[in-house]
Structure formats: structure tokens, C-alpha cells
Amino acid sequence: MYARPRSKLIGLLYLTPALVFVTAFTAYPFVQMVWLSFNNWTLITPPRFIGINNFTRALGDDQFWVSLGYTLEYTLLITPILMIGGYALALLVSPNTPLRRFTRAVIFIPVVIGLGVSSLLWVWLFDPRVGLINQALSDLGVIDEPIQWLGTDAWVSTWSIILSVVWKVLGFGMILFVAAIHAIPHEINEATMVDGASFWQRTRRVTIPLTSPTILLVTLISVIGSLLAFDQFYIMTAGQPFNQTATAVFYVYLNSFPYLKLGYGAALSLILALIILVFTIVQMSLTRRRRA
């Protein structure tokens, strides 16, 4: 039936809704973003073509560099924690015993909660007056004065946010690592056990090398996710102190919406999208090689 001459047309008909949708809500906005980035537009006056002025302005914009640098710093700090922590947990819980299955399921629970909601939850835990983290630390005798975790010191704020995000997304990498570890053929594991290899030898020589494609993949997903971080910063520090913790997406958001510098916001979006694109291409070529 699918070989009939008419079926080409019928097939295209089934595909049309999706094609229209992607054209209208992804491709067209993308084209418009490129157009916007060459214009000066604040909604009040009509858009005015200014060539690459938005881009040259970005190069001289200190806050843009601060935001980009801060986003990179955040990414560099959190990624190793997520990778090493996620992998260590995967090694711990990959055996299919009831307790480990249960642990696995529990570690994954925060992943399904929204980042916005979990950030609000941690704002409360970190609060200097009613927060239970300061309370627990002072009950344990670690601190005398409540610590201002969020929005006062950039370094302390960053680590507080990292702690909350690690809690939230650690299970994501773990579940993919567990799947990769389970995909290792039984014969290989049995052979190493017969040879008398210890757990650490097996991990170092067999498990990690055989799961390295997944490790790379999860690293890239985490890096892309961290470079696009917004919710947790918007909610937990709102960029404070002095916009030192304003991430790149946060700065794009500030320019486009509260400030309504639409052309400039679009130019910043485009720069950010190009940076992400590099990582996406690497990710896609890796997965393609893996499937081939």
C-alpha cells in the first residue's frame, strides 16, 4: 500500500501539521531573531536597521562579559561534581538488589520536580531567619551567627545554588550511567571476576572504558544545561550581589523584557545560541557515531 504513487502525497499530508508547527514556532522565530539582532528596537519607536552595531556593543558591554564568564565558571564548577557524583552513585546502586533499586528510585525523585519549585524550596532552606540549614548548623555547634547564603556574597551564593542543583539533577546522570553499566555484556563481567579482579580494578579497566560514550554524552548534556541556567539564579539570587550572579540567559532576559532592548537582546541570544551550537554539534556527532 505504501508503494502506491499516491502514497508520497498521503505521507506528506501526515507530516504537514508538524512541518507547519515547526516553521511557525521554531524556524520563523529564529529568522526573526536574526533580523532583530541587526535592528534597534524598543517597541516604542519602529525598528531601525543598525547593521552589526548590536554585536560590537556586546563586545564592549562589561556586564555581558561578566555574565558570560560567570556562566562559564558555574558550568566548570558544577559539571565535575555532577559527573563524578553521578557515576559514584551509579556504581553504588547499579546492582539489582531491592535496597539499591529503592535507593536509585529515591535519588531520581528530585529530577522530576521543577527547577523553579525546587529553587523556591532551597530559598526557604537557606533563609537566614527561618531556614533549617542555618538552624541545623547552629544546633550542631558549627556556626554562631546565621550565614547569609544567598545574594550577599557571590562565591557563597554560587556554592549554595550548586548544592541545590546537585541535589536536583544528580539522579539524571546516575540513571543514564546505571543503564550504561547494565548494558555491559555479562560475559565480560564474569570473565573479569574469574580472573580475580577486584571491584576497583574492574571499575577502572572495564566499567569506565565501556561506558565512556555515556559519560561523554552526559557531560555534554550537563554542560549545555548549565550554560543555559536561568530559573535557579532568577529565583535564588536574582543576580545579586551587583549582577555578579546574573547568568547569560538571565542577562538576555533582562535586556529583552524588563529593559525592552529587543534588538540587543536578540543579538545576545544569537551569540549564546552559537556558543551552545558548538557543544550540540559535538553531542550529535558523538551519538551518531555511537548508533552507527
Add this chain to the structure above:
Amino acid sequence: MTAIPMRAPLSRVWWRVWAGRNRYLFGAVCLFIVALMLAPIALSMMASVKSTAEAAAVPPTYIPGSLSLDSYERLWTYQAGLPAYLFNSTATAFMTIAFALALTIPAGYALARFPIPGKELLFVYLLFALIIPYQALLTPIFLMFAQLKLTNTLVGLAIVHTAIQLPFSLYIMRNSFEAVPRELEEAAVTDGANSLQILIRICIPSVVPAIVTVALFAFVTSWNEFLGALVLMSKESTFTLPLILASARDETSLGGTDWGMLQAGITISMIPCIGIYLLLQKYYVSGLTSGAVK
């Protein structure tokens, strides 16, 4: 396990003893991690049932001294009221599910079965959103929606959420339709059924797991999404749950943030996601592992 041979080196005997004890050690480590992961959720849920005075108490208590639904009552009538915000979040999530399925079931079927010219190129075009993060597209989308009068509407927000979920959903759907054995359709073809009848009667029942996976991820994405809603929704009556909670936190009334009410809202936001995850864990994990290698 066989008994340890008499002549085994002493070190190996010690290894066995240590390994035996290790089982308990690892068990304890597992339970410790479980406690650590559950603590924030449990503390928040417990804080949501504290009395009004206790929820705002300094220093705070870990465990509520008495149970009270005061915080939920205040949330119920906060601004437009909890029912309105629950409705906004739920309606957006269900529209996202409906749009995602309505677009990707026929598209996945077409890509898996029909000899469409330039098929792979079209497939790559449909996955376009993978390459360009939606966070970067929100400015032009906002402008377009302002013209189309779609800002401050749940339909508009559902469209954005669908655009986010489309590549993943299409990928899952195409793969599942390709895995349906063609022999199933042959009998129907000889009976003279057309492609729509085959899709509805034979193919769709065979891809139910994929439909569940797509619906599940569409729901969770939409329910939790924050930035798109923040950009598109400016009227408080159209806010979704995460938005109204974020704005409730910022609201500084006489007593400052109403922490008890905030925990009630967090609890209500978390419960559907955790419940669905616990019910459909299998789909969750398989969707994640196949989606991550897209």
C-alpha cells in the same frame, strides 16, 4: 558459595570478611543517601502543615508541633486562588500533551512508513529545535504572540511547551512506528483498509508505550517550565503554579514572605510529578535513556 579452601592465603580470608561487612556498610551508605535526598522534600511537606505561627517562627522547628491546614487555606484564597492556578497549570499541561501527540503521531507514522521525497532532510528540519535553545527564541516568540494575541493565554504557553518537547516526542514516535512489524498491517491492506484506518486500528495500539512516554514528558515539562511562562504571562490570573509561587515569595507584606503558604504551594506542585514518576517509572527511565541518545 563454596567454602574457603584451607590453604587460601590469609589476605583472601580477610577480603571475604571485609566484603561481608561491606554489605552492611554499603546498605548503610544507601540509607544515608536516601535520607539526604528525601530530607528537603520531607521538611517542606512538614512545614506546609505547621500552624501559621509555627511556620513563621524564629528559630524554626524541624517537625511540626501540631497539624494544621492553615497554610493550605491561605493558599486556596491567595490572589486569584489556588483552584485558578491549578487549572492554569493543568490545562496548559494537557494541551501540551494533546498538541505533542496530535503532531507527532501522524508525523512519526509518515516518517516510518511512507516514501516521502527528501524524508531525512524533513526529519532533520523537524528536529531543528534541538540545535537552537528555546531560551534564545523567546524574544521573537513573545513579539509574534503579542501580535496574535496569544500572550497571557494558556494556548500560547502550551504552544511554547509543545515546541520545546517536539523533537524528543517525534524521535520517540518515529522509532516506535518503525518497530511495528509490517506483517500486522498486511491483512488489513488486503481487506482494503486505507492508511488512516491502519494508523488508528493497528499502528496506534502497537505504540501505546511511546504515547505514554511522550505524554508523560510533555506533562512534566509543561508543569515545571518557568522561563517561557515568565516571559509570556504578565497577568497574574494567567500564572502557572511555579510563577505564582515565585511571585508569592517576592511579595513583602507586613510579615514578610508567607513561608508556610509557600511550602504548601511547593508541596502541591511536587506531588503530581512525584506521583506520576512513581507510577510510570518504567516509561520514565526508558524515555530518558532513548531520548538522551537522540
